[in-house]
Amino acid sequence: MACAVAAVGCGGAPQEQAAQSAEAQVFPFSIPDEKPSYPISSSMEATYDRYAPTPQQNELYSVFRFSPITGFDYSNGDGRQSRRDPSRIVKVGDTYYMWYTLRVTPAGAPAGAKGCSEDIPSVDWDLADIGYATSKDGFNWTEQGVAVHRPEAPTVGFRSISTPEILVWGDKYYLYYQAFEIASGTVGDNCPVAMAEADSPDGPWKRVDKVILPTGGEGDWDQFNIHDPLPVVMNGKIYMYYKADWNYLDESGTKTKESDRYHIRSMGVAVGDNPYGPFVKSELNPVLSSGHETQLFRFKEGVAAILTRDGNEHYTVQYSPDGFNFKQASIGGLMPDASGLYDPDAFTNTKDGRGITWGICHVNKYSSGSTHSVMFRFDCDLSQDVDDPEMKINHVRPKYEDFMNQGLTAKQKSTIPGAGSVKDAKLY
């Protein structure tokens, strides 16, 4: 038949199917559990090689559903208070604990590198401390105040500490966070990672005032910053994942608007035997090509990652059996940003992580004069122990307003013929 001949070898590049010699067969109405031996298309090959026959059978596929949470003060959205970057959630007794970037700056909202001062922040995570909150159900929270105050100058982190992540190791608690010495935005968003420790999730926290995970050497992908430290316990060790920003300078070493277009966010990992380090960076870094404010959880013998924004493989869940080599496991639509996951297996050193069903994420409300972020909850079914059909649907329908919220830019409206003539996104 004409089509099949064209597909299996008439000119052009050799196809994957060319290697198969089985006779052609019409694909059946009920999908086979195993990859058929007869010729199938590249796309059907990928179904079997990467996923499960259907998304519903893929433990690492889920939609994410979002809910408001109570208990946090955003000073009516005036930009003088922010809650963001929630950590992993830890359950102690019947209480959930969560840590986050807490910014209370009564003198003003974020004002950029030029507008900032000793008490006016440059960005949303400037002049911040580490706050914490508790909850009995994960929806209704009570703020408990500051867990870790930023130190006095010149100790690392004296300008701001942000983006905390928790580690439970032995009987103790460890918080890792970004430690800024200058206002972010003044010279990049540059910082290393520092930490604090406590015997109880309620504190008191004792800062370990030194760099725990240093930036890379000159010319290395992670030479300028180590963001989003995220420890996972696996194989008896601490796998400290971290994000670095790279590929944004031009040939002369200058960050320009054009060179910054190609800005990459990626994750590396460094492995240590104890919470103080040293953490040895993997020679395979970066281990996740994509993702910004990525979240990881223990799954089966390895680790899974939720990659939301940035990079070729944004909007994916990835899995790695060894912690170093990740592959795309599913593709999502609207996914949580910068979330902290409730992963009961994060620190148990299990060989069979069960997965997750909820976490807390944030949304950035960036606008001139009132920039802040707000935390809320997501639920999902990325768990081996749950099978919720309503989380496994894969024909999600966004609303008209969702589309209109992602409209043309002002520049595009002025350059695309006719675009400026239609102003009203409302339908009726």
Add this chain to the structure above:
Amino acid sequence: MACAVAAVGCGGAPQEQAAQSAEAQVFPFSIPDEKPSYPISSSMEATYDRYAPTPQQNELYSVFRFSPITGFDYSNGDGRQSRRDPSRIVKVGDTYYMWYTLRVTPAGAPAGAKGCSEDIPSVDWDLADIGYATSKDGFNWTEQGVAVHRPEAPTVGFRSISTPEILVWGDKYYLYYQAFEIASGTVGDNCPVAMAEADSPDGPWKRVDKVILPTGGEGDWDQFNIHDPLPVVMNGKIYMYYKADWNYLDESGTKTKESDRYHIRSMGVAVGDNPYGPFVKSELNPVLSSGHETQLFRFKEGVAAILTRDGNEHYTVQYSPDGFNFKQASIGGLMPDASGLYDPDAFTNTKDGRGITWGICHVNKYSSGSTHSVMFRFDCDLSQDVDDPEMKINHVRPKYEDFMNQGLTAKQKSTIPGAGSVKDAKLY
């Protein structure tokens, strides 16, 4: 070093890197254009194997930005009028033409299989005709009325004709559409494809009252329906892509709520020498494992596809040089649904399709008593001739309302502890 050793072979499954013998090297700050020869992670391998070093360099990566359009009557959203399933857009002189499912049912809104009648539709695409509209800029449209009326019984399509797609071949115009004999939902959503032809895009249209693309044989993946016919001209032939729904029956051949969970939508292709067929189905079908109301456009020597909803590889753009073997080329976030693309190369038989920058899509406003759909526009940069930095961003930030629009279901609110206690999605 401990990490690298673990990555390249200490126990567990062999890693891709094990085959490489080059010495380890720290990844550089500026991403290399070509895949390095030293060991890199699986994730960085995928970057080079599937995409470009950065999404901005990937011609098949884009965000989609949405705009309202003018000129269509939705009777104030009461469900008695609908406009959906826009066809590809064809430019003739200085005028854009578009065809679509036009439903005007003054007797009532869609009422389901049990509530439908001779003049009350079952679903949104029941009791429909093919309408058309014209525009000078793609934003402001003028409805021109019905292009093709559904025939009288017993001609195929007498219950409804919907989901049109246009083909320009020689000097003539051809419309392909779903042709229903019974109200959709009564017995599945079953239909074959019929067509009409005209010498001008303004008509008059002459129906070719026969099945142009038949459903498959018993037990075949496409045994029950042929949806979304979509012709593309390539290699001097007409590649007629089409969707079928499959894998939704249990072992006894019954569609149940449980068996329907695994419902698959996929695309096949059938190739013909002329608009009347016969179209010979590829032995590799399905050629796209995923996608619902998928859109295709000519790109380079082959064809690219926008897969929005349904399947393991939803939310992707795919590319196939031969029209049969597609591979994931990029991952999107909020993508247009059921769109009709403005693809000037769709019918030119080019060996170098330039890509697309806009189209018209729809959103389904499904609710009891007022179900209808609404068309609007998207813009993007999936074009070799354009490089719009504002379309190549990959750190899209949804709004709080977008997340809240994807909330827990009623059942989930009653079963997830605490979920029912937080009712107000508003922040302040």
